[in-house]
Amino acid sequence: MALPADTAVLALCRFLLALPDLHRLPPYWQALRRLRVAALRRRGAEVAPTAVLHQGVYFPRALRLTLGEGAEVRDRVRLGIDEGGLHASSFRLGAGSVVLSDTHIDCSAPVSIGRGSHVGRRNQIFTHRHQVSQRAVPVLQAPVETAPVTIGDDVMLFNDVVVLPGVTIGDGAVVAIRSVVTRDVAPYTVVAGSPARPVGARE
Numbered sequence: 001m002a003l004p005a006d007t008a009v010l011a012l013c014r015f016l017l018a019l020p021d022l023h024r025l026p027p028y029w030q031a032l033r034r035l036r037v038a039a040l041r042r043r044g045a046e047v048a049p050t051a052v053l054h055q056g057v058y059f060p061r062a063l064r065l066t067l068g069e070g071a072e073v074r075d076r077v078r079l080g081i082d083e084g085g086l087h088a089s090s091f092r093l094g095a096g097s098v099v100l101s102d103t104h105i106d107c108s109a110p111v112s113i114g115r116g117s118h119v120g121r122r123n124q125i126f127t128h129r130h131q132v133s134q135r136a137v138p139v140l141q142a143p144v145e146t147a148p149v150t151i152g153d154d155v156m157l158f159n160d161v162v163v164l165p166g167v168t169i170g171d172g173a174v175v176a177i178r179s180v181v182t183r184d185v186a187p188y189t190v191v192a193g194s195p196a197r198p199v200g201a202r203e
Contacts, residue, residue: 009043010061021055021075040065048095063088063107068095068115075101081108086128086144094153099123109146114153114171125149125163152187172202 016036023029033052040047051067056076059065063079071093077100079091086108093099094115102122105111109127113119127149130142137143147166151157155169158177169175170187180194190200 006043006061009039013039013043017053017055017057019055051093054101059091060088060107064090066090066092068093068097070096072098074099074103077101078104079107080105082106082128086146089127089146089148100159109165110148111150112148113151114155116153117151117155117157119151119157120159120161120177122159123157123161123163127165129165174202 013036016032016039019032021029021032036053037047037049037051040053045065047065047067048069048071050070052072054073054075057073057079058077059079060081065079067073073093081088089107090110091105091107092112094113094117096115097113097117099105099119100121103119103124105125106127111125111127128144128146130139130144132139132142149163149165150168152169152171152173154172156174158175160178161175162180163169164180164182167181167184169181169185170189172188173185174190175181175185175196176190176192176199178194179192179196181191182195185191185196188202189198190202191197192199
């Protein structure tokens with residue numbers, strides 16, 4: 001029995017993303033990069049020819065994916081949804097930006113990362129939360145709300161950063177290692193801590 005065209009293309013994408021990168025074999029690595037981009041474009045993703053996806057990147061079928069020129073998504077990055085009943089929204093990574101390995105980005109609502117930005121290893125970006133404030137409602141039955149996350153141009157998120165739903169991180173901001181960002185960050189501000197608070201500025 002033949003697979004539907006979209007299912008077949010998605011299966012091809014999964015296969016190509018599972019192949020080892022083998023960076024020390026340039027012809028193989030270059031060909032694999034081109035095949036991954038071509039497969040994603042074939043299934044409707046807006047992926048620039050110079051974008052790079054490494055091994056083990058995961059995304060759900062319905063996710064609207066946009067990767068700019070030279071954007072890079074490293075090993076084992078997961079783009080998707082975590083809560084049953086929610087639908088994948090969109091993920092946009094601007095030109096020259098990079099998402100490092102083992103990062104998890106919840107795309108229950110739109111996530112947008114601007115140009116020339118850096119998302120460190122093991123970051124977690126969330127776009128949904130459980131409303132657990134009412135004692136009469138069991139936590140496992142708490143309603144879920146979603147809110148987009150926007151990260152500007154020239155932003156640095158160091159390793160192990162957590163970003164909560166509805167947050168906007170302005171252009172040029174810096175978020176220190178292991179910070180938890182619970183509210184908006186002004187442009188060119190340096191924040192640190194849990195919850196993250198301003199500790200400096202980029203002059």
